[in-house]
Amino acid sequence: MPRTVYIETVGCQMNVLDSELVVAALHKAGYQISDQPADADLLLFNTCSVREHAEDKVYSALGRVAPLKRAKPGTVVGVLGCMAQKDQELIRKRAPHVDLVVGTGQLARVPELVEKARETGQPQYALSLGRADAGRHAVEASFVSFDPARDSAARPTPFQAFVRVQFGCDKFCTYCVVPSTRGPEQSRHPDHILAEATQLAGQGCKEITLIGQTVNSYEFDHGDGRRTRLADVLAKLDAVTGLERVRFVTNFPKDMTDDLLQAVRDLKTVVKYLHVPAQSGCDEVLKRMKRLYTVGEYRDMLARCRELVPGVSVSSDFIVGFCGETEASFQKTMELVREARFKNSFIFKYSERPGTKAAERYADDVPEDVKKRRNNDLLAVQNANSLADHRAQIGQMVEVLVEGPSKRAQGRAAAGGEVIQLTGRSMADHIVVFDGTPRLVGNTVRVRVDDASAFTLYGRVVTGEGTAAGFAYTPDSARAAAEGEDAPAYPAPLDFAPPAEKRIGLPLA
Numbered sequence: 001m002p003r004t005v006y007i008e009t010v011g012c013q014m015n016v017l018d019s020e021l022v023v024a025a026l027h028k029a030g031y032q033i034s035d036q037p038a039d040a041d042l043l044l045f046n047t048c049s050v051r052e053h054a055e056d057k058v059y060s061a062l063g064r065v066a067p068l069k070r071a072k073p074g075t076v077v078g079v080l081g082c083m084a085q086k087d088q089e090l091i092r093k094r095a096p097h098v099d100l101v102v103g104t105g106q107l108a109r110v111p112e113l114v115e116k117a118r119e120t121g122q123p124q125y126a127l128s129l130g131r132a133d134a135g136r137h138a139v140e141a142s143f144v145s146f147d148p149a150r151d152s153a154a155r156p157t158p159f160q161a162f163v164r165v166q167f168g169c170d171k172f173c174t175y176c177v178v179p180s181t182r183g184p185e186q187s188r189h190p191d192h193i194l195a196e197a198t199q200l201a202g203q204g205c206k207e208i209t210l211i212g213q214t215v216n217s218y219e220f221d222h223g224d225g226r227r228t229r230l231a232d233v234l235a236k237l238d239a240v241t242g243l244e245r246v247r248f249v250t251n252f253p254k255d256m257t258d259d260l261l262q263a264v265r266d267l268k269t270v271v272k273y274l275h276v277p278a279q280s281g282c283d284e285v286l287k288r289m290k291r292l293y294t295v296g297e298y299r300d301m302l303a304r305c306r307e308l309v310p311g312v313s314v315s316s317d318f319i320v321g322f323c324g325e326t327e328a329s330f331q332k333t334m335e336l337v338r339e340a341r342f343k344n345s346f347i348f349k350y351s352e353r354p355g356t357k358a359a360e361r362y363a364d365d366v367p368e369d370v371k372k373r374r375n376n377d378l379l380a381v382q383n384a385n386s387l388a389d390h391r392a393q394i395g396q397m398v399e400v401l402v403e404g405p406s407k408r409a410q411g412r413a414a415a416g417g418e419v420i421q422l423t424g425r426s427m428a429d430h431i432v433v434f435d436g437t438p439r440l441v442g443n444t445v446r447v448r449v450d451d452a453s454a455f456t457l458y459g460r461v462v463t464g465e466g467t468a469a470g471f472a473y474t475p476d477s478a479r480a481a482a483e484g485e486d487a488p489a490y491p492a493p494l495d496f497a498p499p500a501e502k503r504i505g506l507p508l509a
């Protein structure tokens with residue numbers, strides 16, 4: 001009997017990619033994938049520390065699997081990722097049945113350490129150095145990026161993939177754990193990025209999303225005076241046969257240079273979408289967050305994006321209830337969101353993280369009910385803008401890369417020719433829902449927008465010069481009922497879902 005692995009993933013795209021790569025490595029080592037923890041010989045949790053809630057979820061999942069381990073003591077339980085790097089001792093203390101603790105910079109060792117845990121019955125740890133443990137070079141070297149050859153069977157959709165271009169972060173926003181959990185910022189060699197993208201395109205991948213914590217700060221120093229920046233990487237990828245779309249997330253406002261915006265405008269494959277988190281609309285708050293820009297500078301950057309890339313859509317992140325955020329400072333954030341016309345915003349309540357500068361310096365002094373109210377108020381302003389932005393597109397034609405059945409149609413087994421509701425994204429990253437056969441999945445189609453809600457554009461597939469194909473379509477704003485709607489995940493198709501849990505049920509035999 002081959003061994004089986006079950007994996008749960010929380011956190012951002014980095015974690016989604018890491019889980020895919022770990023699962024592919026285990027598959028190569030003979031493991032099959034199971035979506036039933038009770039059947040699995042190896043239970044893995046790829047974790048996130050960005051908010052307390054993400055950590056709580058992992059501890060409760062670990063609690064749930066403790067009886068499985070007691071019933072079948074040979075089962076190996078592993079904690080991977082950001083929590084593993086940050087809280088190795090605490091994890092073993094709170095969940096003594098954990099056999100494996102592997103940080104973000106040591107993932108290549110998972111298959112070997114699983115075997116060792118099984119053979120010895122002893123807990124296995126693989127962690128990178130803390131940021132203050134040694135000099136920069138040694139700390140960098142201890143975060144080893146894990147980017148093996150890709151296995152298209154290990155992805156939820158074979159035509160979409162994440163590609164790491166950068167890992168770690170050097171910005172040290174005062175509220176954030178990422179610079180410690182992912183280590184120093186390091187940019188990947190452009191030749192490796194190109195080789196991976198070419199391999200993916202050869203496997204039939206049409207869309208890649210380049211990922212990095214501050215992806216637009218990407219810069220590879222060749223050591224001979226040459227430097228490669230993100231715009232150069234995009235130009236190289238634009239020439240890769242088979243690649244139709246290249247996206248990149250997440251951008252740091254201060255590093256949004258004109259050459260990058262020009263590349264977004266001019267390169268046919270580059271998606272006209274920028275995720276550039278503002279975090280707050282108040283200068284004092286931004287200063288305490290150490291975001292390194294003022295609201296005025298953020299506004300100027302936004303104007304530049306729109307001037308240089310006509311039609312670009314921009315989304316943002318906000319933290320409400322950060323230390324010392326008064327009602328007046330919150331109103332400034334409301335004003336920014338009202339004016340900025342973001343496509344969408346991801347809004348988070350501040351969660352104090354032990355070990356960060358904010359936890360050290362400032363009191364978490366905004367009460368939970370105030371955080372909640374501010375969250376709702378900001379969301380209401382954003383949703384009104386998203387609806388207006390979407391409604392302005394009614395009557396327009398958009399190019400959609402079809403991703404799969406819409407949320408409403410999911411779970412219904414569709415016969416080959418049956419018309420179901422499908423979902424995909426436009427070149428400006430809008431979610432588009434329309435009727436079509438499952439054969440369209442993975443293809444790009446033209447859709448005329450007939451209706452819109454705050455989260456979704458509704459339309460019908462159009463062929464030739466604007467002739468509607470024979471798909472039945474009933475405009476139905478009632479579909480916008482939040483429940484069935486394909487609301488944006490954080491921040492894109494497969495991806496980053498700090499609020500939501502992602503379980504990768506991969507189609508591996």
Ligand code: SAH
Pocket residue numbers: 050051175176177178212213214250251277279317318319348349350351352353498
């Ligand atoms: N590197 C990206 C995002 C990293 S984390 C960037 O800098 O934009 C994703 C989002 O989580 C952040 O943009 C921020 O809005 C939110 N976040 C990070 N730390 C948080 C905390 N302690 N509490 C609440 N939200 C947080």
Ligand code: SF4
Pocket residue numbers: 169170171172173176177178179213214252
């Ligand atoms: Fe965290 Fe700031 Fe780095 Fe983003 S830029 S990962 S918010 S420290």
Ligand code: F3S
Pocket residue numbers: 010011012013014015047048049050081082177178181182498
């Ligand atoms: Fe780590 Fe991503 Fe969470 S870098 S802390 S998994 S948001």
